[in-house]
Amino acid sequence: MMEADKQGWQSNTKKLEAAGAMGIEYSLSCPQGGDGTHGDIVAQDARLTAKIIDWVMQISDPEIPKLFKLTGAVTAIYPIISAVKEVLDRYPGKKAGVTLANTFPTLGFRSGNGKWDEGIIVGMSGEGVLPISYLSLARAGGMGVFISGNGGAMNHHDAANFLALGAGNVQFCTLPERYGYGIIDDLMSGLSHLLEERKIGSVQELIGIAQPKPVTDFMDIPFKHRHSSLKDKDLCVNCGNCTRCPYLAIALDADGFPTIDEEKCMGCSLCVQLCWTNALEMVENQE
Ligand SMILES: Cc1cc2nc3c(=O)[nH]c(=O)nc-3n(C[C@H](O)[C@H](O)[C@H](O)COP(=O)(O)O)c2cc1C
Incomplete structure (x- = not known):
């Protein structure tokens, strides 16, 4: 990576901070990336991910939270989160964490003029990616990095699962896109009822409740x-x-x-x- 890249990340951060951003999320996980030979997505590479986060953290205003958006499209999330944690631990006074996932890179077809239909990379979101996000979160939720849970949550119960696995908050994209912002009221009342039913006093109490052992080992089933x-x-x-x-x-x-x-x-x-x-x-x- 070049010095110019570093300057780009840092100067854009400063511009957003100066413009009054209350928080900044950096997508390191666009699924429409490279040619596949070295992995398409920046956040599939622990070293690159750590390097970019360090550039931002060096100049980050400690009071403006930063989220670095990762991908669920990795064979193991541990090395990525470990590398992120190593960087964030160097800046203890600065608020930062990760967003768990992005859309999942997949191939779709659309009709074209060639001999066969045209293959295009599409980002898969919504319920199809939810189990992948759950597993990533089950692994990453207890590693001591703040995680904004996302990737497939389509109702209040999915969100509650994210929180129970250790996410500090939950993001929705496909859900309000499909049903509109009115759905947020349903999410809030659904979560309230669920907490009441499970006798959990607050969202804070729910966060991480399934950790430290959220997964039953296969042989123990x-x-x-x-x-x-x-x-x-x-x-x-x-x-x-x-x-x-x-x-x-x-x-x-x-x-x-x-x-x-x-x-x-x-x-x-x-x-x-x-x-x-x-x-x-x-x-x-x-x-
Ligand atoms: C139409 C659309 C556009 C998106 N654009 C971006 C984008 O520009 N940058 C980004 O990091 N993620 C983008 N995303 C990913 C979402 O922010 C989110 O991470 C992803 O859809 C998974 O969450 P969901 O299952 O709740 O939708 C986009 C998603 C959709 C559906």
């Missing part, structure tokens, strides 16, 4: 604890949809009603979802 069952014979129309069970645990009896082999049932609940008359349910195994 109970093998199976529930199986499907015919809840209401009157609702069953003998369609046989449920016999599409991938574990071959369901067969129809002579009258066309499902019989469930509890030994074979893995508790996946696919049959309950396939049953369009709601005749099946999941029940806890009797130990």
Whole structure:
């Protein structure tokens, strides 16, 4: 990187601060970046990310918070957050943190004049990227860097999950784009009700509540604890949809009603979802 790049980041920061910005977010994660050979996105490279953040922090007004916007499109978030933390720890009096994610780089097609449709890089956002953001946050949430949670939150419960995993606040982009700003009232009342239901006194108390061990290890997941069952014979129309069970645990009896082999049932609940008359349910195994 050149001296000119450094000057650009620093002078733009100063301009925004002088103009009265209350906070500045720096996108290091535009998905429409390079040619893919070295990674398309600045925030995929821990060294580059740290370098740019350091340039900004050197001249940052301590009272104007800075957020550095990362990407979920990395194999591991640890090295990126570690590199960021190393820089931010050098400026303890200056307010700064990271924004967890940006849109996810993906390829779409649109019709063109060539032999085949034209491939274009599009940024995927909304519910499709939510589980990726959750996992990144589960890993990064306890690392001691302020995180503004984002990437896929579409309702108050998603936002609550972000906060529980350690985000200090939550950003929404696709949600208000799709439904308008009126949705913010729904988010606030939904979160209030959720906190009341879970007997959590404040948003502050919710932040990081799932840490330090937000993920149950794969080998600790109970093998199976529930199986499907015919809840209401009157609702069953003998369609046989449920016999599409991938574990071959369901067969129809002579009258066309499902019989469930509890030994074979893995508790996946696919049959309950396939049953369009709601005749099946999941029940806890009797130990
Ligand atoms: C139409 C659109 C334009 C966006 N433009 C930018 C941008 O200029 N810079 C940026 O850092 N992120 C941009 N984003 C990413 C969003 O700020 C946000 O990080 C992303 O959409 C993930 O959050 P969401 O799932 O809540 O939408 C854009 C997103 C959308 C949908």
